[in-house]
Amino acid sequence: MSGEVKNPGGYSVQEGLTVLSVCTLAGGFTDYAAPNRVKLLRTENGRIRTIEIDLSKVRRGRTPDLAVMAGDHIDVPHRRY
Template sequence: MRNIASILWALGISLFFSTNALASTKVNDDHYLLGPGDQIQILVYNEADLSMKLIIDQSGNIIYPLVGKLQLTGKTPDQVATYIRNKLKDGFINNPMVTVIIAKFRDIYVSGEVKLPGSYQYQPGLTLEKAIALAGGFTDRADRDDVEIRTSNGQLLTDVSSTKTVNPGDTIIIDQSFF
C-alpha cells in the first residue's frame, strides 16, 4: 500500500511539472488573432465527428460541419469556440462544450542575404535573431544593420533589434551591404 502511494505521489509530481513546462511554452491564445495558414483544432466534448483539425484557407475561412463556412481571420480561438458553441446549441446539440486551440501556426518567411531563405515554422517566443539562425545565418554580403520585418498585416518595421519578437506570417528581409 505504501509503495502504491509513493508511486502515485511521484506520478502526480511529474504530471505537475510537465503541465507547467507545457504552459510556459504556450502562446497566449486569448490575444492571438487567427489568419490564413494557421491550423486549428476544434474539440467538441463527446462528439468525435465534430472534433477535427482544419487549416484556415487563404481567404481566412474554414468549412465546419453543421455550421458551414466561417470567416476566422482576426478572431481569437476563444471567439471562434463561442461562435461554434452557439451555432451547435441552436438545434443540434444540447449544451455543447467546444474548445478551439492552435495546432500549428502559420509560417514566417526569411528572405534576402541569409544562407537558406524560405519559410519556417513559427515557434512561440521566436525572435529576429532566432529566425535568422533558422535560416542558416547571414551571408558574407548581408547588411547586418539593415534588417526589416514586414508584418502579416503589411506594416514595414525598419531598424529592428535582434531581440524583436517575430510573429506568425511575418517576413524578415535582410538587405545586401555595399561593402
Template sequence: MQRFVVLCALFISFFAASVLAQSNSLDQYRLGSGDVVKITVYGQDDLSLETRLSDVGIINYPYLGEIKLVGLTLPELESYIYNGLKGDYLVEPSVSVSITDYRPFFINGEVKKPGGYPYQPGLTIDKAAALAGGYTERASKTKIFIVRDTEGSSTTISVDRSGIVLPGDIVTIEQSFF
C-alpha cells in the same frame, strides 16, 4: 550580502517582465490563415475541435454556426464561444482556446537558406536567421525589415537583430555596403 539580494531582485524583475511581455504579446496575437486552433469545452467532447484556418478563416461551430476567426485574439474567441453557449446550451461553459501550430514566417535576402519556417514563440531576427542557415558574409547587420500584416494592411518596419518576429511576418535581410 545586501548587494547580492539587490542583484537577485533585479534579475527576477527583469525575467518576470520579459515573461509578462511575451504573455501579453500572445494575448494580443490575432489569428490568421494557417494557424491551427484548438477549442476545448470541458466535459463537452462534441463542442471541442482542432482546425487549421483557411484563407477565409471561417469555421462552422456546433450550435453557433459560422464564426470568422481571422483577426480575433484568443481571449475574444473564448468570450464569443462562452457567451454563445451560455444559457441556452450550457449553464457555465468552461471554454479554452489555444494555438497548437502557428502560421509560418518567411525570411529572405542575405541568409543561407531563405524560405518559410515554422514559427516559435520568442523568435528574434537572430534566431530566425539561424533557422535559415545563418547570415551570409554580405548580410547587413543594420538594414533589416519586417513586413507585417496588422488589421488588414501591410506595414514595413525597420528592426535590429534583436527585433521580435511574429507568425506570418516576412523578414528581409539586406546586403551591406561593405
C-alpha cells in the same frame, strides 16, 4: 525569410522566436548581408507595416530583439559598398 541568409525560405513560427533567432535558423548571414538594415514586414489591419531592425545593435544588447509572429516576413538586404 529572404535575402542574404544562407538558407532563405519559409520557417514555422514557434513561441519565443525572435528576428535574430530566425536569422540563425536560416543558417546565419551571408558575407554580403547588411544586418544593420534588416526589415520585418508585418500585416496589421490589412496593411503591411515595415519595421527596420539593426541586428548589430541587438547582438550588443543595445536594442531589443523583436518577437516574430505568424505571417511575418524577414528580409536581410545586400550591403552597400
